[in-house]
Amino acid sequence: MNDRFGWKTEQERGTGMLEELKKQVFEANMELPRRGLITYTWGNVSGIDRESGYFVIKPSGVDYDTMTADDMVVMDLEGNKIEGKYNPSCDTPTHIELFKAFKEVGGIVHTHSPWAAAWAQAEREIPCYGTTQADYYYGAVPCCRVLTEAEIKEGYEKNQGLAIVETFQGKNPLHLPGVVCAHHGPFTWGKDASEAVHNAVVLEEVAKMSAWTEMINPKVGPAPQYMLDKHFLRKHGENAYYGQQNQ
Amino acid sequence: MNDRFGWKTEQERGTGMLEELKKQVFEANMELPRRGLITYTWGNVSGIDRESGYFVIKPSGVDYDTMTADDMVVMDLEGNKIEGKYNPSCDTPTHIELFKAFKEVGGIVHTHSPWAAAWAQAEREIPCYGTTQADYYYGAVPCCRVLTEAEIKEGYEKNQGLAIVETFQGKNPLHLPGVVCAHHGPFTWGKDASEAVHNAVVLEEVAKMSAWTEMINPKVGPAPQYMLDKHFLRKHGENAYYGQQNQ
Amino acid sequence: MNDRFGWKTEQERGTGMLEELKKQVFEANMELPRRGLITYTWGNVSGIDRESGYFVIKPSGVDYDTMTADDMVVMDLEGNKIEGKYNPSCDTPTHIELFKAFKEVGGIVHTHSPWAAAWAQAEREIPCYGTTQADYYYGAVPCCRVLTEAEIKEGYEKNQGLAIVETFQGKNPLHLPGVVCAHHGPFTWGKDASEAVHNAVVLEEVAKMSAWTEMINPKVGPAPQYMLDKHFLRKHGENAYYGQQNQ
Amino acid sequence: MNDRFGWKTEQERGTGMLEELKKQVFEANMELPRRGLITYTWGNVSGIDRESGYFVIKPSGVDYDTMTADDMVVMDLEGNKIEGKYNPSCDTPTHIELFKAFKEVGGIVHTHSPWAAAWAQAEREIPCYGTTQADYYYGAVPCCRVLTEAEIKEGYEKNQGLAIVETFQGKNPLHLPGVVCAHHGPFTWGKDASEAVHNAVVLEEVAKMSAWTEMINPKVGPAPQYMLDKHFLRKHGENAYYGQQNQ
Numbered sequence: 001m002n003d004r005f006g007w008k009t010e011q012e013r014g015t016g017m018l019e020e021l022k023k024q025v026f027e028a029n030m031e032l033p034r035r036g037l038i039t040y041t042w043g044n045v046s047g048i049d050r051e052s053g054y055f056v057i058k059p060s061g062v063d064y065d066t067m068t069a070d071d072m073v074v075m076d077l078e079g080n081k082i083e084g085k086y087n088p089s090c091d092t093p094t095h096i097e098l099f100k101a102f103k104e105v106g107g108i109v110h111t112h113s114p115w116a117a118a119w120a121q122a123e124r125e126i127p128c129y130g131t132t133q134a135d136y137y138y139g140a141v142p143c144c145r146v147l148t149e150a151e152i153k154e155g156y157e158k159n160q161g162l163a164i165v166e167t168f169q170g171k172n173p174l175h176l177p178g179v180v181c182a183h184h185g186p187f188t189w190g191k192d193a194s195e196a197v198h199n200a201v202v203l204e205e206v207a208k209m210s211a212w213t214e215m216i217n218p219k220v221g222p223a224p225q226y227m228l229d230k231h232f233l234r235k236h237g238e239n240a241y242y243g244q245q246n247q
Numbered sequence: 248m249n250d251r252f253g254w255k256t257e258q259e260r261g262t263g264m265l266e267e268l269k270k271q272v273f274e275a276n277m278e279l280p281r282r283g284l285i286t287y288t289w290g291n292v293s294g295i296d297r298e299s300g301y302f303v304i305k306p307s308g309v310d311y312d313t314m315t316a317d318d319m320v321v322m323d324l325e326g327n328k329i330e331g332k333y334n335p336s337c338d339t340p341t342h343i344e345l346f347k348a349f350k351e352v353g354g355i356v357h358t359h360s361p362w363a364a365a366w367a368q369a370e371r372e373i374p375c376y377g378t379t380q381a382d383y384y385y386g387a388v389p390c391c392r393v394l395t396e397a398e399i400k401e402g403y404e405k406n407q408g409l410a411i412v413e414t415f416q417g418k419n420p421l422h423l424p425g426v427v428c429a430h431h432g433p434f435t436w437g438k439d440a441s442e443a444v445h446n447a448v449v450l451e452e453v454a455k456m457s458a459w460t461e462m463i464n465p466k467v468g469p470a471p472q473y474m475l476d477k478h479f480l481r482k483h484g485e486n487a488y489y490g491q492q493n494q
Numbered sequence: 495m496n497d498r499f500g501w502k503t504e505q506e507r508g509t510g511m512l513e514e515l516k517k518q519v520f521e522a523n524m525e526l527p528r529r530g531l532i533t534y535t536w537g538n539v540s541g542i543d544r545e546s547g548y549f550v551i552k553p554s555g556v557d558y559d560t561m562t563a564d565d566m567v568v569m570d571l572e573g574n575k576i577e578g579k580y581n582p583s584c585d586t587p588t589h590i591e592l593f594k595a596f597k598e599v600g601g602i603v604h605t606h607s608p609w610a611a612a613w614a615q616a617e618r619e620i621p622c623y624g625t626t627q628a629d630y631y632y633g634a635v636p637c638c639r640v641l642t643e644a645e646i647k648e649g650y651e652k653n654q655g656l657a658i659v660e661t662f663q664g665k666n667p668l669h670l671p672g673v674v675c676a677h678h679g680p681f682t683w684g685k686d687a688s689e690a691v692h693n694a695v696v697l698e699e700v701a702k703m704s705a706w707t708e709m710i711n712p713k714v715g716p717a718p719q720y721m722l723d724k725h726f727l728r729k730h731g732e733n734a735y736y737g738q739q740n741q
Numbered sequence: 742m743n744d745r746f747g748w749k750t751e752q753e754r755g756t757g758m759l760e761e762l763k764k765q766v767f768e769a770n771m772e773l774p775r776r777g778l779i780t781y782t783w784g785n786v787s788g789i790d791r792e793s794g795y796f797v798i799k800p801s802g803v804d805y806d807t808m809t810a811d812d813m814v815v816m817d818l819e820g821n822k823i824e825g826k827y828n829p830s831c832d833t834p835t836h837i838e839l840f841k842a843f844k845e846v847g848g849i850v851h852t853h854s855p856w857a858a859a860w861a862q863a864e865r866e867i868p869c870y871g872t873t874q875a876d877y878y879y880g881a882v883p884c885c886r887v888l889t890e891a892e893i894k895e896g897y898e899k900n901q902g903l904a905i906v907e908t909f910q911g912k913n914p915l916h917l918p919g920v921v922c923a924h925h926g927p928f929t930w931g932k933d934a935s936e937a938v939h940n941a942v943v944l945e946e947v948a949k950m951s952a953w954t955e956m957i958n959p960k961v962g963p964a965p966q967y968m969l970d971k972h973f974l975r976k977h978g979e980n981a982y983y984g985q986q987n988q
Binding site for chain 2: 580
């Protein structure tokens, strides 16, 4: 228990802080096994409250079958635990670096979903072979370089976050809401935890389809840029006309 | 709401137009997730009433979990919304061109089912390697060419339909009830919405089997033409003897 | 209805002939969708009563959701329908040739299960790469040659059966209880309908594993013969010690 | 029934020996079909009570649908059945050799899970391409050599165990808790039956991901050693910080 922020009164009323966000992050975490993205506990989702600067993240190694919204851990961006009975995910320092660098991002997901992880293990970006990817990712999904020995030995998870940020120099993280980290696995994000999971599902699907595309035609090139423009922009941005937003 | 066709009285009685067709199209749309053809809302089915010239299509981006038959949108072949509270699928102009050119077709399906989409992304037709395909597709499933930049910038979805029609010059669309569109995904059709979905399921299955066939034997050729003739014609046409039709 | 064999009295008592066998064959057919071996109605199972010389087979193109044991069709080995309200599977003449040639066989299965069909489409026998296959198939699963144009035009399904019998010249069909037919799909069999389905499940599993084996190591050779001997013979034959038979 | 160990009194009270262990081993066996690792009865799990030197193992060829904890067989390390109405798994002699050589191991699993079996059939170790594997396997998963004809003819299952032990000369079996046996399939183990099954699930997952990795990039090399060190050691050993153990 931690009282330095004076929220004990809330606890005495039977509630902790950021209850709504904890529910959202819990639900987003539970979506990972439902969507077949994880084996055992190999994934974590976080969501941030930009006003307070606190974020909520899954506890480390807790079984999905028994996990509840109350088990979510509240952290600040310096890595201090603000609330929660469990240790946060050991990937928490990666989430922190991404939240700090990507100001528009409200939710982050890490999984070892197998097709995305296979591209990561293959040290390759995922080319944009078609509209399925272009509807969500405006181009190839980048591959983050392998960390150096020094980076891994000292502050591995934090350096993983910094290397992802480095990979996105000059890129809009909401236009490319994911990355595969060499010899590791994918991270995705979005405006909130739910959208970040959505993008993780899409990433796994397009990772699979891209591998199959190369299997069917090893010489194929990416979809033409003007096709990507059309598809990405009909779903995103001010002239979007997919869905019910312009009704 | 739209009263220019005077159907308000029907609505006052609690019914809209084409109720039976809306139910069929709704059911056909719901078959897509049941058959594993779509992720999220990545698909749409339509069905046409040739007498009135109106067709019914899925609304754009509406969640399958909450969608009802009443949410289906009624359109005419000029692209006017005749009835419905939602925007129609943004692929509606493609459906229109196919309904206009393929007079025998009563239902159309678009999905991003992954194996068919992989062939599309690979810019390859699907060779007819066996009887599974020949039972429904009388030869290779064509690959529709990439649209030009001009075609995509001006009326993308309409031009997608026109390019498919171009692909089927000299072909019987009911003998080859589907296509893969380069760097995009499949469209299938049939005499009604239900048969169009059936053909979408078959297409995904044979797309998968053809890829595996080439993986097992990269040098294999298509099945002999006389084998295709036999299989297609024992299920279709006046001498068909599959099923219970000749009893 | 058919009364030339005098079974009308049985029907008047509310039962047809071979009730037990019809139940077994019905159950074996229902196992095909449960085990994921078929899409729609792409499969059929039969079982024979060697005493009467009649066999029971699935009707053609009937939906698995509504099919009952009473819908099974009773046939004789000359191809006459003895009992049943539906047409038998259009692959019936193939079953007949196999029952006639393979005297120890009591049940036959045909499916388009995708991995086995991919080997069939690739015109390749399935090498015996390991003990999983050797536990049921004593060596490579043979590939039946493509039929000639004449064979397909005149009596296609019967000639398919004869070509399979030709493939098994000098082979024991119970030691190799299945075949892949070039550009078509698999047939399997066993001492009864249930074992035939079991062997169809095994065939699909080993077809998948063999393809993956070649993908992982394109230069791999089959398992050594002495390994096949051991595995096949520890489950089959008089010195078998797998399971509870020697207790 | 066997009374030479004097446990009849327990039986008279309605209980056998090692009741708790039989439940654990039964539960671990039932996890195999739940996790999709087995077809039919193609797997077995055992667990040992190091104090008595007795271990519990699945009976041979018994259907998972009807199997109960009471059907588990109690054996000693000389291969004598101590309790149980069924024959033990015919792989029992392999389990015995592993329990004898790997003193820290408390549970053993054998399956024919298809991706792990494909590597086995391909006669290849599974390279460590990333952190998913490194979290559980500290390096490549070894491939046990093909047995000789003499080894297979005389005491096949025992010699399989000895060959695995030979493969692990100089290796810590708890740091590499599994093996693929050439042209056969995988064995995994752990501190108890439950952990052994966990490691079997992980092995199948990484076997799949490694095959896909090579498909996407045939020239890729393994993850750097310093990355493996970090991932394995953050979950295992005294400085582990994954999960809730250091709270």
